[in-house]
Structures are given as structure tokens and as C-alpha cells.
Amino acid sequence: MSSQLSIVSVETLLVDVPTIRAHKLSVATMNHQTLVLVRITASDGIVSWGEGTTIGGLAYGEESPQSIKVNVDTYVAPLLVGEDPRAVARLMAQVNQRIQGNRFAKCAVETALYDGQAKRLGVPLSELFGGRVRESIPVAWTLASGDTRRDIAEAERMLELRRHNVFKLKIGLRSVKDDVAHVAAIKRALGDMASVRIDANQAWSVTEALEGLRMLADAGIDMAEQPIAAHDKLGLRRLTQANILPVMADEALHGPRDAFEVASTQAADIFAVKINQSGGLRGAAQVAGIAQAAGIALYGGTMLEGAVGTLASAQVFSTFHDLAWGTELFGPLLLTEEILVEPLPYRDFSLQLPTRPGLGIEIDEAKLARLCRDR
Template identity: 40%
Template sequence: MSFGTIDAVNVLLVRLRTDTGLEGLGEAVTLGGPTWSEETVETAQLVTNRYLLPLVIGKSPLSLAGILEEMHRRVKGHYFAKAALECALFDLLGKAHNLPLYALLGGKCRERVPLSWSLATGDIEAEIAEAQRLMARGQWIFKLKTGVEAPEHDVERVAALRTALGERADLRIDANQGWDVPTAIRTLRRMEPYRITFAEQPVPRWDIEGLAAVSRSVSIPVMADESVCTPQEALRVATRSAARLFSLKLTKSGGFLASKKIAGIAEAAGISCYVGCMIETSVGTAAYLHFALSTPQVTYGCELFGPLLLQDDIVQNPVRYDNGYIEALEGPGLGVQLDEGKVQRYRRSQ
């Protein structure tokens, strides 16, 4: 990642059970603690147990909209915790009606989603070798994590990869808020000859005017990620023409319904979308996948590679990848079943 190296992922797993024996699953992952945002899995666990679950226990999943409205009224922020709980409610609904979750979100508009792979070592030769190895298996979309080393080195990486991989590769970059406005403009202009599909979050999340300045000053389309977590932020970015693409993440926005609202704002503003990730297991990845399958505005693919990076998973039937795509899941709800042995093996109480 642009903000550091991560060697372990902590997961909040939410399990809701009905009086009829159904179980709904949800998941929240925060990369490296309070690094990507203010939340951690520890705070999400506390907020879920102490403040959110009392608003759900005893209610019917069929009252989902009312439950969520009460959650947002009584608990401010804490979107990762809310997203995990909302996902578990949706999973219950899908299982109760024997429908895949995408059917509850409007139905499929695609059968699979193109997968982007992140290159983040900063070692040019190693990244070329990694990309070439993956291209031999059908992968063609690559996103370079930038904004940590000198901008000149990031430009060298982009140039070297374009030369080595040729025109078949779709190259993107993500600075994870790593540049100021002058550096972003200068660096992206130097990258323009290498046909970059988009530049994600080049400046700090709070600097919407700076994001707009970068977007006006370069030909590479700018994507907003950290700057767009809520529908209100999406509207602000859209009205200022600060980005031409949005990166959508269920957990940063509080779940499916809020993310659908953001996608609707994007559609109204002529902004295309992409689905990011926080390196989830197959539980969280399945949730993101159902969202991507059912959201027409997601035209730039996804980076739902969490299960491919993790050394192990916690489900019996992990999500499936093929030839540069992640494939649809067709079972009821999320379409994945927990491996109880794995859950117990990796469980920690705090």
C-alpha cells in the first residue's frame, strides 16, 4: 500500500442469527488500524456490540430500511461497523428468500467483473516480472501504488511498465493522498505519454479544490477515493467537477444502500465508477462483488483481490477468479459458507 507495508489483516466478522435458524454474515476490514480512516476493527467491534446490535436484536430483516435509519440517527459515523451489520442483514434477506444478494440490489448487469491487480513494491524489475507473470494467466489491468518514493521514480516505474508490457496492459496509478497539488500536476503531466487510465486520489482527502485543480490541469482522468465516502461528499466532488471517476467501497460509506446513492450521484453527473477493496476475506469480497455485479455505473472494474493476497480464507467456497475477472456468485445471500474450523483458528477476542 502507498501508506506502508501490511503483513496481517484484522477482520471484524458479524454473525446475525434468526429464530428460524438462518445466519447472516458481514465483514469489515481496516487496513493497518486507523491508517486509511479513523476506524479500526477494535472500534468497529465495540460500536457494533454496544450501540448497533441493540437496534437490531428482535427486529425482522424485512424492516431493513427502518433499522438502518435508526442506526444512522442514533450512531454518527462508524461506517465500517454499519456496513458489516447491514451486510449481515442483507445476507439474511437473501437466504430467507433463496436469492443471491445481487438480486436484492437490482439484479445483475454483468456476469463477471474485470479485476485490477496492484503493484506496490517500488522495485521496477520486480514489478515488471510480477506483471508479466500475471499477464500470462490473463490479467491485464494493473494499478501502481505511488506517492511514497520520489515522483521521478514513480514516473520511471510507469514508463518501464508501459515499455515492458506493451499496449495490452491497462495501467492506472493510486497516490493514496501522497502528493500536494503542484507535485500531482507536475508528476501526472510527466506520466501522460504512457497512457494512464486514471490517477486515484492524488491529493489529501480534504482538498477538494486541489483535487479539482489537478483534474483541470492534466489529461489523465482523476479518481476520487478517500474524498468520497458519503453521498454528501460525492455531491460536493461532482458539483465542483473535481473528479471524473469515483472509487466505491462499501465499508467506507456504510454499506450497500449508501454506496448505491453515491453511484446514483455519479450517474447523474456523468462520472464513472470503480470498486476498491480493503483486502477482505471471501466474506467481504462477496459483498463487494454483489454490489459490482448489480451497479451499472461500475465500468472500470474492481480490485477485489483480497482472497488472492491472504494466506488463508475463512470460508468453504472462496470467490472464484478466471482469466483476469472475478466471477459471479449464485448461492443464496452472499453465496459463501463459513469454515468454522478456520474461524476458530483465527479468532481473537480483542
């Protein structure tokens, strides 16, 4: 590349933000989220952002907020500082060659590099992934207070506000029977106004799942996400082939290789595509490509990231030709603090995509400095 340009710094920030209510998953109860942000500054003055956020410390994935930070600081940043920030693919190929695993750390860094390069080119990040096929994307809400009546009231409020009409219910902490009763009560209350789905986050055995799926189908539930252990791809195939409810793979997918294995054995009907679980934006696009080639439907997943990871996801998901099951990019709405100058536009059951260059968001740096750990 012609003119001289280099990466001046790669910084990581841990930002603790309380959630609006307790968010109960089978693997963790979240009362706050720790955002892991990466800020890259280049010699042309362009400042860019990425995010590598996970859920519940080490309860959900094998990277913690602290490990993501220390591994970016110690191992990834030295590979980037002084290099040309325009060479995103080459830099990420080097990072992948030198560093095993660490998908979340890689996602954060790759996002920041793409944000910077898209800003430099003056285009939305989605242009670097082939361009958008939609300007807004549907966003589901997760009901996970643990209380049936409270969940119904929350869903009714979301419908009234026209913010969400698709609800994912987190289950797996109670018996299958009790969980199904909870889900069925919510579906009865909402009727045809909403699509109701469940996510058991690996809590069930295959036997429990077969029984659970039958009861959920009878209750009018539309889909079941990762009912059984992530590693049990044969079990997932059994559930899918049983043809009771559409089955979505989430934790089973750690990037393109898993996607290929699940797709080639027809072990899921739907893929939850997540940028962090896929090791970055390029990995997520590859997961989606494998799904589409195999006739598997797409859903845009979240690790409950804040605005940076949410917009990075939205930019990539906006390029998927078919996004039959919508997305769940509601992460920033679960948090009590806004880190953007202007909040993200959620309306008409969708997130409207920004048209500004890069991720298309402006970080409130003063606010971030106040929220940042060890400031």
C-alpha cells in the same frame, strides 16, 4: 410483518491473516490484514455475514479493527437483538439515527442483514439492489511490493494466468521523479497487454500532482487515483479540470454527501465506490447513482476486505449499469488463508459471481475459529 421472527445474536470476530507479500502503500506497509466479521443469527436459523475491514489500523481511515468491533458490540448489537431481521431498511435507519459516523461498523452490520434477508427470500443479494446487469466483473491487481523488477515479474505472471490485465501501482513513498520512473519501467515492460494506473493515496501536493500527471501521461498511464489530500476537493477539481489524465476520487468519498459535493463541482472523472467507505451497501449504491447522474464514470474499489466484503461489494457492483473502469476486488487473493469452503472463482481477468442466495458464499467456520483472535 406477519410471523414472529427475531435477531438472536450479533457477534463480531477479528481475524488476522498474513498477506502473501509486503503490500506497500504511501500510508502503511501491510504484512497482514485484520478482517472484522459480523455474524448475525436469526430465530429462523439463518446465519448471515458482514465485514467492516479497514487498512493499516488507523493509517487509512478513522475506524480501527478494534473500534469497529467494540462499537458494534456495545452500541449497534443492542439496537438489533430481538428485532425483526426482515426489516433491514428500518433497522439501518434506526442505527443511522442513533449512531454518528462509524461507516465501517455500519457496513458490516448492514451487509449481514442483507445477506440474511436475501437468503430468506432465496435470491442473490444483488436482487435486493435491482438485479444484476453482469454475471462476472473485471478485477485489477495492485502491484505494491516496492520493487520494480518484482512488480514486473508479478504482473507478467498474472497475465500468463489470465487472472489480471489491469494493474494499479501504489506510489507516493518516493520522490515524484523516482515514482514516475518506477511506473514508466513497468508500463514499458507490459506494453499494450495491460492497463496501468497509479494510486498515490493522497501523498502529493497539487503542484507535485500536476507535474506527476504530465509525466505519467507521457509514460502511457491510463488514470490517477487520489493523488492529493482527501479533504482538498478544490485541488482535486484543479487536477481534473487540467485534463491531463482521468482523475479518480477515492479517499475524498465518504458516502453520498461527499459524492454529491465532488459531482456537483465536477471535481473527478471517476469515483472509486467502496461499500465500507460509503457506510454500507445502500450508501455505495447511492454514491454510484450520484456519479451516473453527473456523468462520472464508476470503478469498484476495495478496502482489501476478505471474501465476505469482497462478495458484498461484487453483489452491489454487479447492479451498476455502467462499470467503465472495472473493479479491484482482489482482496482475498492477497491473503495467505482461505476462509471459504470453496475459494472464489477468479478467471479470465474477472471474478465470476455466485448464483446462490445471499452473498453466495459458504464460510469455513472451523477454519475461521482457528484464525480468530482471542478464541
